[in-house]
Amino acid sequence: MDEMAAVELLSTHGLTRQYGGLIAVNEVDFKLYPDRIHAIIGPNGAGKTTLVSLICGRTAPSSGRISFKGNDITGLSSAKRVQAGIVYTFQVTSVFSNLSCYENVALSVQRNLRAQQKGTSLLGKWNMVSEADIEQAVSKYLLEVGLEGVEAQIAGTLPYGHQKLLEVAMSLAAGPKLLILDEPTQGLAEAEIENLTQLIQEISKSVNVLLIEHNMEVVFNLADHVTVMDNGSILAEGTPTEIENNHAVQASYLGN
Amino acid sequence: MVKKDLEKVDQASELNLSRRNVLGAGALVAGAGIIGSQMIDPIAGIAHAAGSDAPIKIGFQAHRTGIGALYGRWYERTTNAAVKHINSIGGIAGRPVEIITEDDGTDPKRGADVVEKLATQHKVDFVFGTLFSHVVMGSAPRAGELKIPYFVVSEGYHVASGALNRYVFQPCITDVRAQISAVSGWMFNNLGKNVTIIYPDYAFGYNHRDYASAAAEKHGGKIVAKIAIPPTESSYTRYFVKIPKNTDVIYHVMVGPGVLTFVRELGEHFGPNHPQLFGFIDSLEGVNISSPGLDFLDGSHFWEAMPRYASAADSAGSRFYRNAVGVDNSGASKSDSKDVAAYSHMFGCWETLFAIKEAVEQSGYKSKKDYATLIETMEGFTGFNEGIAHPQGSKAFSGKTHQCYGQQFVSKVGNGKLNVVHKTSIADGMYEPETDYTKQSL
C-alpha cells in the first residue's frame, strides 16, 4: 500500500462534495500515476469538473482527503496547491481580458521565478525578479504554445482559440507538476483541435496531464489511462481500449 | 497721513533753503500742500486703494447650507439691512460698505477656505459673521495666519477662553458663559434650587453644563442630574425617565431640528403637573412659539438675548432695528409670518458692523497696513451705548478677552408669545478674564 502511495502522483480517498441534497462527488477514490496522460470522461453532471475543482482547491470537500506526491493537501488553499504544482486550466477561458498577453503570462511567470529564487535573499522574498528574466520567460512560453509576437495585444481581443492557448501558456508558466486541462477542445474548430492535441502531446513529455474531455476522438488519441465517472462516482477505469470494450460504460455513456 | 504731509513740507523747505529760492520754495510748499490735500502718497501707491470713495470691503462668512442654514439666512438678511442703513448714513469713514458673501456650508474645513478666499482673493478689509463654534474654531487660525481682523457673531466661549488669536473679536454678542452666569442666578432664586440640566452632547452643551453648575454653587442651588443628548438624536422620551423625582426645574437647551420633538415629548412625558421649565431660546430660534405641540411650554421661561416679541418697553433703537431687518412685532418676517427670525442672535451681525464702523473711524483706518492701529483701537474700547447702532442694549467690552458683555432677558411664555419678566444687568454676566490677547504680537 505504502509503495503504491509512493508511486501515485495524486490520490483522493473517499472524496465527497454535496450541494444541499445533490451529491456531486460521492466517496471517490481516485488515483493518478505519473508519466502518462490521464483522462476523465463521463456524461454532463457526472461530477468531473467538481472532482477537479476539489483537486485544485477551488471548492472544499464535504468529506474525504486528497494527497499529492504522498503528502496530504486537503487543507491547502488553492494558491498553495498551485505553488505545489497542481495547475488548473479553465474550461471556459478566463484570461485577464483587459491586460496584454504579456502581462497575462508574466503574472504566472513571475511567481514561478520567485518561487525558484525564494529564500535566496531578502530581495528574493520581496519578489524582485528582474523584468528581463520575466520577458525572456514570457516569450519562451508564448512560443511554446505557438503564440509568438502577441505580447502587446490585449488578451480579450484574441480569437477564442488563441485565448485557450494563452491559457495553456499561463498554466505552463506556473511550472506545473500536474496540469489539469478542463475541456480544452471545447468550442474549437477541427484544425485548432488538431493543433492543440499535438501541443498536449508535447507538454505531456515534461508534465503530467490530467485531461477532462468530451471529445472521444481526442481522448482516445491522447490518453494512456481513462477514468469514467457517472453520478458522482467512478464507473470504470483502464486503458482506452479496455474502456471501449467495457459494457457498463457503453450502456451508461458511450451509448452507441 | 497728515503727519506725512508735514514731513514733506519740511523736506521741501530744507530743500529750498539750501537753494535760497524762496519762490520755488513757496511753489514747493504749495505743491506739497496740494499733494497732501489730495492724499496721494508719492512713495507707495497704497493710498490709492484707500481713496475717499473706494468702498470698505467686508467679507461675510455665511452658513447658507448645512446645519447652520436657518440661522445663516437671518444673519444674511440682518447684515444686508445693516449695510443698507450704514451706507444711507454715509458709510464708514465716508466710504461705502461693500459686503462679499461666501457660503461655508457650516463646515470648518470649508470655513477656513472661505476666510482665505475672502482675504486673499476678494481682498476684503475684514471678515465677519461666523456663527457655529466649530466653524469659528476651524476658521480663526487661518484669519490669524493671514493677519486679518475676524469678527465673529457666535456667542461661543471660544474667544474669551483664549483658544483663538489676537485677530479674532466677538464685540457684540455676549458669550454663552456670561449668558448663563447672568440668568441662572434668577432661575435658582425664582424657579427652584434642584435643577436637572438637559444639554446637547457637544462643546456648546458642555459650556451650559459647566457654567450652570458653577452658578449653582454661587446661588446655593443644586444640579441634581446632567443629561447629555447627542446632536443626531430624534427621539427624546427615553432620556426623560432619567429626570430625578426631586427636580424643581428642568434647564433645557437644545439645538437643531429635534427641538420641537423634544418639547412635545417632554409634554407627553410629564403631562399637566411637571417641574418648572427654564430653556435657552436657541432651542426655538426660527420656530413659532405657537407651533403644533408647543402649547406645553405655556408658563415656562426662556432666556432671550433680545426679546422676539415687540413691547412698549422697547427702545427707539430696538424699534428702528426691528423695522429695518423686516421683522414684525411677533418676531416673524414681515413678508411671511411662517418665517420666524433668529432674533436672539442676528442682532449681533447688525451691531458688529457698527462696532467695525466705530473702530475704523476712531483708528483712522485706511487700508490693510493700518490693521495694527485698528486692532489696538478696538482693544481700547470699553463698551458700546444703547441706540440704533446697538439696539440690543449697552455693552461692556473687554480688550483683553476681545469679548463683549450685554444685558440678558428672561421671558415667560404666555398666550402664545414670549413676555419679558426679567432683565439682567451687564454686571450679572461678567467674570474674571482668563486670557489677555493684547499680550500676543501682531
Added chain:
Amino acid sequence: MRKKSLIYSLLFQGGILLLLFILQFILPTYHHSSVSKIMVLASYAVAYNFLLGYTGLMSLGHAMFFAAGMYAAGLGIYYLELSALGALLFGAAFTLVISLLFGLFALRTSGVSFLIVTLMFGQTFYLSILYFNEFTFGQDGFSLAKHLGKLVIFNKEYLYSNPDVRYNFALILLTAYLLISTLIMFSPVGRILIAIRENESRTQLLGYNVYYYKLFALVLSGTFSGIAGAMHALLFTYVGTTFAEIHHSISPILWTLLGGAGTVIGPLFGTGIMYYLVDIISGITSNYQLVVGAVLILMIIWFPMGIMGTLRQKWMKWLP
C-alpha cells in the same frame, strides 16, 4: 516595453510636478494657498486610488485613516508636545496600526459587504471622537497654531503655516506619493494588485495568496491617507471631526473617479478640478452640493473611466 512606459510616465509626472514647483512663484496668494491645499488632498486621493484604482477595493470609510493620522499628530502635539516631524511619524505609526487591524477584519469580506464594513468602521471611529470629547475636543476640534513649533531651515525660523513652507511640504508629499505608487505599479507587486482588480479568483489560481496582497494594499493606502491627514494638521493647524465625517470619505471617491481610477496622476487632476469647481460654484450659488451630486451621477454614467483613464485609453497607453 514596460521600461519604456515607466520612463515615459516618470517624465510625464516629473513634468507636472516641475510645473507645480514653478507655479508657486507665479500664483497669486489665494491660488497659491489653494494649490497647496489641493496637493495635500490630492495625496489623500492618490493613497485612496491605490486601493480603489489598483486593487479594485472601494472603501467608504477612508476618512477614518485620514482623521486617525490627523488626530494622532494633532493630539500628539497638543498633549505630548511632539515636534512636527515626531507628530508626522506618530500619525503614520498610528494609522499603520489602525489600518492593519482594520484590514485583518474587513478583508474577510468583499464587494458590497466590504463597502459597508468600511462605512461602519468609519462611522464608529467618528462617533468615538465625539464620545471621548473630553480628550479629543469633540465636534469643535482644536487649533494647533499655538502649540506647533517652528521649522528651522539654515537657522532661519518659519511657521509651518507659512505659505511657502506649506506649498513645498505639500509638493514634497505629493511627489513622494506619486513616485512610490508609480514604482509599485511597475513592480511585480503592482502587476499582482492589478490582476486582483481584474479577476481575483483567477489570480488566486495563479498561486497568489490574494488576501496578503489586498492587506498590503489596504495598509499602504490607509497609512498614506493617515500621513496626508497628519500633514494637513501641520500645515493648516486645525484638527476637527469634519475630517472624520462620511463626506470626507466620499470626497476621495469623487476625486479619484473624476481624475481616473487606476491612473497614478488622475487623482491630482480630479482633486484640483473638484476643488475649484466647488470654489467657483459656492461663489455663484449657495448650493455646491447640488453640483457635486450632479457631477458624480453624470460621471459614473458617461465618464466612468475619468479624465486620465480616457486619455490613457485613447492616446497615453503607457500611463500607469
Added chain:
Amino acid sequence: MSSWINENGPLLFLALLDGTVTAFVLALIALGLSLVFGVMRIVNIAHGEFFMLGAVFSWFAFDLTDDPLWGFLLALVLAPALVGGIAVFSDRFILRKIKYHPESTIVATIGLLYVIQSLTLIVFGPEARAVEAPLYFRIQFPWFGYSGYKLIVAGMSALGLLGVWLLMIRSKLGLYMRATQQDLEIAKTYGVPTKKIYAAVFALGGGLAALAGVLVVPIRQADHLMGLEPLLLSFIVVIIGGLGSIRGTIVAAFIIGISDGIISVFYEPTLAKMLATLFVAMVLVLKPSGLYGEEVA
C-alpha cells in the same frame, strides 16, 4: 432584586415601549432597502433621502389642506406615489444606464443623495417644519405619560409590513420579484419582465421609506438633513438581518430598536450608536450572511 425592579422597572418598560415603536418604523424603512438589495443586488445610499422626501411632502400636504387629518391622508397616498415616481425615474435614467453595477450604483446613489438634499434645501428651506398629528392623545402610565400617536405609528407600520408580505406571497408582482431574486437569468427565460420588475422594486423600496417618513413626521418634524440617520440605522438592520431577507430584516429591526432603546436608557446614547455600528461591522465580517439570507459578495 425587587428594589431593582422598583427602581428600573419604569425605565425598562419605557425602553421596551419606545424600542418597539422605533423597531416598527425602522423595519418599514429597512424593508425597502432590503427588497432593493435582495432583488436588484444594489445598495441604495439615497434611501434615507426617500424617507426625508416622504416627511417633506407630508408637510406640504399639511400646509396645503391646513387640516391635520386630511393632510395626513393626502400625504399617505401622495408621498409614496411621488417618491415612487422619483425612484422609477432614477432607475430608468441612472441605474439602468450603469447596468446596476454594484460599486457604480453606490457612487451614483451618493450623487442622488446630494442632489435630492440640495434641491429640498432650495425648495423647502433649511428649517425643521412641524406637522400636526392626525389624531393626538396622551396615555398616562403610573410613572410617566406617552404619546398615543406613537402607538398608532407602530400599528400602521405593522400594517405596512403586512401589506408587503401579502404582496410578496399573493400577487403576481411578488412572484416575479421572488423569481428575479432567486435567479435573474432563469427569471428572464421564464419571461419575467425583469426591467419592469427592477423599476417596480426600486419604486416600492422608495415608497416604503416615504411611507415611514409620512408616519414619523408628526412625532419628529421634517428637515432636509433628516435622511442620514435612518439610512445608517437601516443599513445596520438590513445587514444584521441578512441582506435581502425580509424575515431577517424585520427580526433585526426589533433587535436593534429594542437594544438601542435599552442601551441608551441605561447607558450612554452615543455609546449605544458606537456599539451598534461596530457590532454590524463585526457581524458582516464574522457572519457575512447575517441572521437569515444568503452570502453577499
